[in-house]
Amino acid sequence: MTVLEVKGVGKVYGSKGKTTTTALNNISFTMEKGEFLGIMGPSGSGKTTLLNVLSTIDRPTSGEININGKNIVKLKDKDxxxxxxxxxxxxxxxxxxxxxxxxxxxxxxxxxxSNHHKVEEMENRLDKISRNLGILEILEKYPYEVSGGQKQRAAAARAIITNPKLILADEPTGALDSKSAKVLLESITKLNKEDNATILMVTHDPFSASYCDRVLFIKDGDLYTEIRTTGERKDLYNKILNVLSVIGGVGNEFA
Amino acid sequence: MNLLKLATKNIKHNFRHYLVYLISISFSVAIFNLFISVFMDEKVQKLISENQNYESVFQVSAIVVALFSVIFVWYSNSFFIKSRQKEIGLYSLLGVRQGKIGRMMFYETIVLGFIAIITGSITGITFSKFFSMLLLKILNLDTNIDFVFSIKPLLITIVVFLGIFIIASLHGYSLIYRYKLIDLFTAGRKSEKVKRPNIIVALSSVIMIGYSYYLALSSSSEEFIKNSLVVMVLLIVGTILLFSSFFVYLVYQLQKNKNFYYKNLNVFSISQIVYRIKGNALTLAIVAISITMAIFTSTFTYLSYQNTLAMTYLRSPFSFVYRSTSEEIDGKVSEIIKEDKKHKLINSFEVNALGGMMNLQDQDRYVHIIDETTANNIMEHHNKEKIRIKDSKSIYYLEFLKNPSGNQYVDKSINLLVGDKGIENLKIEGFYDNFRMINEGGALWNYVVVSNEAYNSLYTNEEGLLKEYRVFEVTNAINTKELTEKISNIVSEESNFDSFYLKYIEQFQSNGMMLFIGGFLAVLFLTAMGSILYFKQLMDANNDHQTYITLKKLGVSKTIIKKSLLKQMAFIFIAPLMVALVHSFSLLKVMKELVEVEGVSANGYTAGVILTFVLLYLIYYLMTVQSFYKVVSQKR
Structure with a gap:
C-alpha cells in the first residue's frame, strides 16, 4: 500500500519581479507502508524544504503530495x-x-x-510504547532532568503514539552523541520492523542513514539517485559514502 | 560608526519593539504633567493658596505621582533591557566591549526619554484642561477655563523626568555589567521544577483571609481602628499565599481529574497556568491588594464628599457663632443679621460657658461647663430630649466624638474645677456621644451640663475662663456667603468666629479635592498594574516562542492555541480582580459602619468604580492575549 506519493514537487522562493531561488525542482518518489526511507544530500540541497512541504509546514509551488491518497497541497490552513x-x-x-x-x-x-481517546486507552498505549523505547522509568521526569538521548526517545514516543500514517524525522541524531544515537536508531528500527511504522528520515549522517531500507539523495533540488539496502548495514553504509563522495557533503570518515 | 548613531539606528529599525516601552514611559510623563498642570491651573492655584492644608495635600500627592513614575519607568526599563538580552549577547559575542554596549544602552534610554518627555508633555497638556474642569466641577466652582499654556508645569515635568531617565539609564548601563554572556543567551530559558504546594500553607492562606474578614466584620468601629493593622497584615500575607500556594494547589488538583486533564490542550494549559501563577504570584497579590485599596479609597472619598452637608451640620450646628468681646460689636452683629433680606433669623442664644477641668477616673479633661437652662434651650432648638438634672450633685457629660463605650461613665463620680473654685463628688447622670452644643471656632470641646445652682457656685467672670458665645440660626445657612463676610469684618480676631457656610465650603472643597486625587491615583495605579502584567506576559511570550512553534508543528490549530492563551491569561487578569472584589465586599461593609452615613449611599458609585476596573482589565486581558499570540506565532 502506498503511504506517500510525491509527484513533480517544486518549490521556488521569492516573489515576482525579484530574484528567485529554486529550492526544489521536480521531485517524485513514493513510499510504501512499513518502509524506512532516508533522505540525504549536502547542505543547501533542499532536504529541509522537502521535509517542510511534506509536513505541511510549507506549501510547494508546484506538484502534488498524496498522503494516504489525499492531496495535502490542496488542504485549507484550518484542515x-x-x-x-x-x-x-x-x-x-x-x-x-x-x-x-x-x-x-x-x-x-x-x-x-484529538479528544476521542479514553484515558485508559491512552495510558495503555503509553505503557507499551515507552516500554519499547526504554523510557518507562523516567516518564514522570521533566525534559531538563533527562539526557539528550532520553529526550529524543520521548520525542519518538510522542511521534508514534497517535499511530500516524507517516513519521517524519528531521536529523533525529543530530544533537546526540554516538552511543545515544545508536540506541535511538535501534529504537526507531524496532518501531519500523515490529509496529510496521512508516518512517521518513532526513539526515546528513551516513551512519544514521545506514539503518534505512532505502536512501534517496538530493542535489541542487533534484533527485540524484537512490540506493537500497541489501540487508547488510555495513554494505549500505559504504554505498552511501560512495555516493556522497561524488555529490559532496560528508567526507569519508572511514577512509 | 559612533555609538550615538548606532543607538538611534537601533531605535529606527526596531521601532515596533520600542513602541510599547515608549508608550508606557510617555504615559507616566503624561500623567505627571497632567497632575502638575491641573494643580497649577490659575483657578485651582488660587484655591490652594487660600488653605495650607490643600497645599500639603497637593504636595504629598504630587510626590506620590512622581514616586509612581520612578517605579514605573524603572520597571519598564528593566523589562525593556531584559527583553533585549539576546541582542546584547550578540553584541558581546561580536566583540563589542561591555562598556561600549552599556554606553549604547545609556544613549538609547536617554534618546527614548527625550521622545517620551516631548510626547508625554503634549498629551498631558492637552488633557490637563479637561481634568482641571473636572476638578472645578467637583468643587462646584465655575468651570470656564481659558486654554492658557503655562510653562511652569512643563519645566517641572522636564526637570523631574530628566532626573528619572538619567537614573534609569545608569541602571541600564550597570545591568550590562551584571549579565554573563551565557545568561544573555539562555535568558528566560531556565526552567525550574515547580514544587507542589504544601496543603497546609495553601489552606492557611484561606484561613488568614477568612480570619481578617471576621476581625473586620465583627469588630465595632472603635475596635476596628485598633485591629486594622492586624487585619491589613493578615489580608496581605493571606493574599500573597493565596496566589503563590492555594491557587497552584487548586490547579494541581485539576490534574488529578484525568478525564479533564487529558482533554483538548488542558495538559499544556494547566502546566502553563501553574508556571504563570508561580512566576507572577507576588505581582498578582499586589494587583489584587491595589484594586482592593482603590475600591476602598474611592468609595471612602466619595462617601465623605457626598456626606459633607451632614458632617458639617454635626460640627457646626448653628449658622454663626462667635465669642462676644464687646457689647458694641454684639449690637452691630444683631443689626446686620436683622437687616439682611435673604436670610431670616430663626433663633439666637447667648451661651455662657466656663472653661474648666473635669477629673474623671483619675484623668483630667478640659471641658466646657454650662448650666441646665442654657443647655435645654439648645436641646430644644435641636429637637432633642431635655436634659434632666436631678439635683445640684448630678451632671450630664457630652462628648463630641463617637464613643460607643461611653456609657460606662454613667454613675461615676467626678470633680469639677474652674480657676480656683471647685466642686467635688458630682455624679454623672447621663452620657451623650457624637454631639455638639454649638459650633466651635477653634478647638472642639466636651461639655458638662450642671444644675443652675452648681453653675452659679462655679461662676467667674475672669478673662479666659468665662466664654460668652453669641449663637445665631438663620434660614438657608448654606448660602450665607455675603452675611458671613459682613459679620467676619466686624467681629474681632479673638472671637473665634465660625459660620456654617465657611465650614461647609472648606469641608466640601477638601473632600472634593480628596475625591479627585483619590480617583486619579486609583486609576493611575490600576493602569500601571495592568501595564506591568502586560509587560510580564509579553516577556514570557518571547521566552515561550519555541514552545508554541512546537505545538504548531504537532498539529495544534490556531483556534486551540488562542483558546489556551485565553485560559492562561484569564488567570493573570481575572483572578486578582475577583480576589479584590471579594476583599472589597467585606471591607466596604466595615466602612459603612465606620462612616455611618444616613441617607447617603455609595453603592452606585462603587459599582461604577468596579465596573471601570473590570472594563480596564478586560481591555488589558484581550490586548495581552492578542499581543501574546502575535509574538508566539510570528516567524523568526
Missing part, C-alpha cells in the same frame, strides 16, 4: 492542522519537548488533542 495531528508524527533534531510538562504528558499531548 491542515487537523490533518497533521491525525496523520503525521514528528521527530525533530532539537527534540521540541515542552519544558513545562513531564515526559509522560509530553508524549500524551498529541492524543489529548
Amino acid at each position: 491542515m492542522s487537523d490533518f497533521r495531528g491525525e496523520n503525521l508524527g514528528f521527530i525533530f533534531q532539537d527534540y521540541n519537548l515542552l519544558d513545562s510538562l513531564t515526559l509522560k504528558d509530553n508524549i500524551l499531548l498529541p492524543l489529548t488533542l
Whole structure:
C-alpha cells in the first residue's frame, strides 16, 4: 500500500519581479507502508524544504503530495492542522519537548488533542510504547532532568503514539552523541520492523542513514539517485559514502 | 560608526519593539504633567493658596505621582533591557566591549526619554484642561477655563523626568555589567521544577483571609481602628499565599481529574497556568491588594464628599457663632443679621460657658461647663430630649466624638474645677456621644451640663475662663456667603468666629479635592498594574516562542492555541480582580459602619468604580492575549 506519493514537487522562493531561488525542482518518489526511507544530500540541497512541504509546514509551488491518497497541497490552513495531528508524527533534531510538562504528558499531548481517546486507552498505549523505547522509568521526569538521548526517545514516543500514517524525522541524531544515537536508531528500527511504522528520515549522517531500507539523495533540488539496502548495514553504509563522495557533503570518515 | 548613531539606528529599525516601552514611559510623563498642570491651573492655584492644608495635600500627592513614575519607568526599563538580552549577547559575542554596549544602552534610554518627555508633555497638556474642569466641577466652582499654556508645569515635568531617565539609564548601563554572556543567551530559558504546594500553607492562606474578614466584620468601629493593622497584615500575607500556594494547589488538583486533564490542550494549559501563577504570584497579590485599596479609597472619598452637608451640620450646628468681646460689636452683629433680606433669623442664644477641668477616673479633661437652662434651650432648638438634672450633685457629660463605650461613665463620680473654685463628688447622670452644643471656632470641646445652682457656685467672670458665645440660626445657612463676610469684618480676631457656610465650603472643597486625587491615583495605579502584567506576559511570550512553534508543528490549530492563551491569561487578569472584589465586599461593609452615613449611599458609585476596573482589565486581558499570540506565532 502506498503511504506517500510525491509527484513533480517544486518549490521556488521569492516573489515576482525579484530574484528567485529554486529550492526544489521536480521531485517524485513514493513510499510504501512499513518502509524506512532516508533522505540525504549536502547542505543547501533542499532536504529541509522537502521535509517542510511534506509536513505541511510549507506549501510547494508546484506538484502534488498524496498522503494516504489525499492531496495535502490542496488542504485549507484550518484542515491542515487537523490533518497533521491525525496523520503525521514528528521527530525533530532539537527534540521540541515542552519544558513545562513531564515526559509522560509530553508524549500524551498529541492524543489529548484529538479528544476521542479514553484515558485508559491512552495510558495503555503509553505503557507499551515507552516500554519499547526504554523510557518507562523516567516518564514522570521533566525534559531538563533527562539526557539528550532520553529526550529524543520521548520525542519518538510522542511521534508514534497517535499511530500516524507517516513519521517524519528531521536529523533525529543530530544533537546526540554516538552511543545515544545508536540506541535511538535501534529504537526507531524496532518501531519500523515490529509496529510496521512508516518512517521518513532526513539526515546528513551516513551512519544514521545506514539503518534505512532505502536512501534517496538530493542535489541542487533534484533527485540524484537512490540506493537500497541489501540487508547488510555495513554494505549500505559504504554505498552511501560512495555516493556522497561524488555529490559532496560528508567526507569519508572511514577512509 | 559612533555609538550615538548606532543607538538611534537601533531605535529606527526596531521601532515596533520600542513602541510599547515608549508608550508606557510617555504615559507616566503624561500623567505627571497632567497632575502638575491641573494643580497649577490659575483657578485651582488660587484655591490652594487660600488653605495650607490643600497645599500639603497637593504636595504629598504630587510626590506620590512622581514616586509612581520612578517605579514605573524603572520597571519598564528593566523589562525593556531584559527583553533585549539576546541582542546584547550578540553584541558581546561580536566583540563589542561591555562598556561600549552599556554606553549604547545609556544613549538609547536617554534618546527614548527625550521622545517620551516631548510626547508625554503634549498629551498631558492637552488633557490637563479637561481634568482641571473636572476638578472645578467637583468643587462646584465655575468651570470656564481659558486654554492658557503655562510653562511652569512643563519645566517641572522636564526637570523631574530628566532626573528619572538619567537614573534609569545608569541602571541600564550597570545591568550590562551584571549579565554573563551565557545568561544573555539562555535568558528566560531556565526552567525550574515547580514544587507542589504544601496543603497546609495553601489552606492557611484561606484561613488568614477568612480570619481578617471576621476581625473586620465583627469588630465595632472603635475596635476596628485598633485591629486594622492586624487585619491589613493578615489580608496581605493571606493574599500573597493565596496566589503563590492555594491557587497552584487548586490547579494541581485539576490534574488529578484525568478525564479533564487529558482533554483538548488542558495538559499544556494547566502546566502553563501553574508556571504563570508561580512566576507572577507576588505581582498578582499586589494587583489584587491595589484594586482592593482603590475600591476602598474611592468609595471612602466619595462617601465623605457626598456626606459633607451632614458632617458639617454635626460640627457646626448653628449658622454663626462667635465669642462676644464687646457689647458694641454684639449690637452691630444683631443689626446686620436683622437687616439682611435673604436670610431670616430663626433663633439666637447667648451661651455662657466656663472653661474648666473635669477629673474623671483619675484623668483630667478640659471641658466646657454650662448650666441646665442654657443647655435645654439648645436641646430644644435641636429637637432633642431635655436634659434632666436631678439635683445640684448630678451632671450630664457630652462628648463630641463617637464613643460607643461611653456609657460606662454613667454613675461615676467626678470633680469639677474652674480657676480656683471647685466642686467635688458630682455624679454623672447621663452620657451623650457624637454631639455638639454649638459650633466651635477653634478647638472642639466636651461639655458638662450642671444644675443652675452648681453653675452659679462655679461662676467667674475672669478673662479666659468665662466664654460668652453669641449663637445665631438663620434660614438657608448654606448660602450665607455675603452675611458671613459682613459679620467676619466686624467681629474681632479673638472671637473665634465660625459660620456654617465657611465650614461647609472648606469641608466640601477638601473632600472634593480628596475625591479627585483619590480617583486619579486609583486609576493611575490600576493602569500601571495592568501595564506591568502586560509587560510580564509579553516577556514570557518571547521566552515561550519555541514552545508554541512546537505545538504548531504537532498539529495544534490556531483556534486551540488562542483558546489556551485565553485560559492562561484569564488567570493573570481575572483572578486578582475577583480576589479584590471579594476583599472589597467585606471591607466596604466595615466602612459603612465606620462612616455611618444616613441617607447617603455609595453603592452606585462603587459599582461604577468596579465596573471601570473590570472594563480596564478586560481591555488589558484581550490586548495581552492578542499581543501574546502575535509574538508566539510570528516567524523568526
